[in-house]
Amino acid sequence: MQQNTYDFGLVGLGVMGRNFILNVADNGFKAFGNDLDEEKVNALVKEGGDTVKVNASTNTEIFVASLSKPRKIMLLVPAGKVVDIVIEGLLPFLDKEDIVIDGGNSFFTDTDRREAYLKEKGIHFFGAGVSGGAKGARIGPSIMPGGNRKAYGVVKPIFEAVAAKFKGEPCVAYLGPKSAGNYVKMVHNGIEYGLMQLITEAYDLLKKGGKTSNEELQSIFSSWNKGRLQSFLMEITADIFKVDDDLSDGKLVDKILDKAKQKGTGKWTSQNAMDLGIPVPTIDMAVSMRELSALKKERIEADAMYNKPELSNNAKEELTKKMEAALYFAYIITYAQGLHQLEDASKEYSYSLELATIAKIWRAGCIIRAGLLEDISIAFKTNKGLPNLLLSPLFKKKIEETVPAAREIVAYAATNGIPMPGLFSALSYFDAYTSARLPLNLLQAQRDYFGSHTYERVDREGIFHTEWE
Numbered sequence: 001m002q003q004n005t006y007d008f009g010l011v012g013l014g015v016m017g018r019n020f021i022l023n024v025a026d027n028g029f030k031a032f033g034n035d036l037d038e039e040k041v042n043a044l045v046k047e048g049g050d051t052v053k054v055n056a057s058t059n060t061e062i063f064v065a066s067l068s069k070p071r072k073i074m075l076l077v078p079a080g081k082v083v084d085i086v087i088e089g090l091l092p093f094l095d096k097e098d099i100v101i102d103g104g105n106s107f108f109t110d111t112d113r114r115e116a117y118l119k120e121k122g123i124h125f126f127g128a129g130v131s132g133g134a135k136g137a138r139i140g141p142s143i144m145p146g147g148n149r150k151a152y153g154v155v156k157p158i159f160e161a162v163a164a165k166f167k168g169e170p171c172v173a174y175l176g177p178k179s180a181g182n183y184v185k186m187v188h189n190g191i192e193y194g195l196m197q198l199i200t201e202a203y204d205l206l207k208k209g210g211k212t213s214n215e216e217l218q219s220i221f222s223s224w225n226k227g228r229l230q231s232f233l234m235e236i237t238a239d240i241f242k243v244d245d246d247l248s249d250g251k252l253v254d255k256i257l258d259k260a261k262q263k264g265t266g267k268w269t270s271q272n273a274m275d276l277g278i279p280v281p282t283i284d285m286a287v288s289m290r291e292l293s294a295l296k297k298e299r300i301e302a303d304a305m306y307n308k309p310e311l312s313n314n315a316k317e318e319l320t321k322k323m324e325a326a327l328y329f330a331y332i333i334t335y336a337q338g339l340h341q342l343e344d345a346s347k348e349y350s351y352s353l354e355l356a357t358i359a360k361i362w363r364a365g366c367i368i369r370a371g372l373l374e375d376i377s378i379a380f381k382t383n384k385g386l387p388n389l390l391l392s393p394l395f396k397k398k399i400e401e402t403v404p405a406a407r408e409i410v411a412y413a414a415t416n417g418i419p420m421p422g423l424f425s426a427l428s429y430f431d432a433y434t435s436a437r438l439p440l441n442l443l444q445a446q447r448d449y450f451g452s453h454t455y456e457r458v459d460r461e462g463i464f465h466t467e468w469e
């Protein structure tokens with residue numbers, strides 16, 4: 001075994017880990033993998049084809065000793081306790097200045113804790129969000145690293161080489177200290193939840209309202225993907241409608257149980273947004289809808305109990321056209337909410353995030369990549385400190401062009417009993433955010449009435465209380 005010769009180490013040789021390490025090797029860096037599972041180790045060595053370029057071992061000591069210093073070790077293991085166990089396993093063999101990178105979807109406060117713990121030992125710890133699924137890991141993911149800026153310089157050449165490229169620019173950038181990388185990835189996933197929910201609603205509306213077939217849906221989503229809605233999620237949605245069921249007749253999509261699972265990152269986004277006091281209702285709704293979908297038994301019972309309105313006749317082409325505009329409107333609102341959360345979290349946790357950079361590294365490789373991100377990046381670049389995308393003149397135009405369609409689709413869905421809570425919430429959020437006066441004056445009066453909670457006035461300074469009875 002040659003010692004100290006491999007440029008990059010990776011622990012966790014599942015599909016993501018194996019693909020990531022092969023990507024590193026493809027880019028001319030010698031990489032060494034580690035996993036407790038001998039089969040996974042052997043599979044990587046076999047697929048790597050040349051042990052000088054890609055090698056692996058089940059033995060942690062051999063693994064660490066094979067890496068050049070300062071060591072650059074990435075963990076692609078399940079978030080949670082496993083990360084701590086792996087870190088403890090590595091620690092006896094690490095030296096000061098070594099760099100450990102957690103590439104999983106770890107909760108950001110866990111990253112802060114681990115960073116502080118390893119800092120005491122002179123080791124740099126990075127939380128780096130990696131997005132793009134198994135294929136992205138193999139051919140170019142979007143990478144969102146946070147941690148010590150100087151130490152990032154050491155891993156930068158490798159990350160820039162393996163990351164997806166958008167017009168030649170790598171989709172990776174140093175995002176900020178401590179858990180900035182994991183935080184940004186968490187909100188990326190919140191936006192992912194929102195967009196996915198919105199697409200399912202468009203599918204439902206076209207299917208029910210427009211009596212649109214799977215073949216037609218395939219062609220509609222595919223044509224949308226060629227326009228302003230161009231995005232990875234739109235692309236894969238179009239593809240899904242092509243796939244036949246190999247166990248029975250028809251398309252596979254119709255045979256899939258309508259109960260959505262989740263691993264928690266969307267929920268964390270919502271929970272943390274609540275903690276920060278930043279409204280992200282479309283993301284909240286996307287999480288709630290996964291939860292509601294899981295109540296299949298109750299839904300079946302309730303479906304049988306209540307009558308649905310008769311679906312009104314409508315022109316399919318017109319509905320499709322309006323749905324496209326409404327979806328574009330809701331896409332913008334979802335990004336606006338997620339980025340608003342990032343803007344606030346940046347202050348709260350001292351991340352110094354640059355939203356223009358974040359939008360840039362989301363333009364390729366990641367699950368929420370979309371044509372729209374180019375303009376989002378421009379909006380934040382030209383207007384530093386922009387609190388919300390909706391306040392950008394560039395987006396005002398896009399919103400004004402599409403909000404009438406969103407209103408029509410929402411009205412149609414409400415009248416016809418088609419659930420579109422993602423779109424409804426996006427529209428209500430827009431209407432509330434753009435209201436100089438909301439009815440919450442009444443709510444303040446109620447609070448003061450029953451609890452003497454006091455209120456402020458619009459016409460003079462101070463805190464007031466009234467004996468209402």
Ligand code: 6PG
Nearest residue numbers: 131132133189262263264265367
């Ligand atoms: C990515 C994805 C990925 C995650 C999926 C699934 O960016 O590549 O976000 O990290 O596996 O989002 O998440 P759920 O199981 O919660 O849907």
